[in-house]
Amino acid sequence: MRWDDLFSDLGAQWDAEKRRELDGEVADRTRRERALVGLHERLAAALGARVALTVHAVGPLSGRVLEVGDGWLLLATEARGPALVPFPAVTGVAGPSLRVDGASSGRRFGLGYALRGLSRDRATVLVTDLDGVVLSGTIDAVGRDVLELSEHAPDLARRAENVTGRRLVPFSAVVLVRPA
Secondary structure, rough: OHHHHHHHHHHHHHHHHHHHHHHHHHHHHHHHHOOOHHHHHHHHHHOOOOOEEEEEOOEEEEEEEEEEOEEEEEEEEEOOOOEEEHHHHHHEOOOOOOOOOOOOOOOOOOOHHHHHHHHOOOOOOEEOOOOEEEEEEEEEEOOOOOOEEEEOOHHHHHHHOOOOEEEEEEHEEEEEEEEO
8 A cells, every 4th residue: 555655655755746846937938928029019919009108308298109110109189189109109009908919010110110101291390309309390301210301480381481490300319209
């Protein structure tokens, strides 16, 4: 009888060790998979959902996620309409579960492409920079890492007589772009 107890005990120890190994492997795989998921994928999974952002030099900004691109998101805010926010300006995100389900991928084009769309549209925009300075004008051109803004009052059309200056704004200094 003692041998039966001994082999039963050894079998239980074996099963427990295998279970610990499997649990460790699952935890390790989960950590590896999470390491591959970035802000883009998490926000793409939140398309249509409300989120609360903290944006450098702007502060809290909340709304519904309309679009997510490579390095940017478009947020529908209630107070001031859509806001284009580059990822480097985001210092925090809160909202619904920002877990990735694998179904959403968002847009793959970058900030420059989105800004070129605004430039083609000749929309008057408000550009907030890292220092919190809000520039008003029309994006005339978009380079690899910089936009060229013709500054004018938000309520005036971009005409030569209304332009008060021209400014280059590096993408790295842009924290928010809104319609005027």
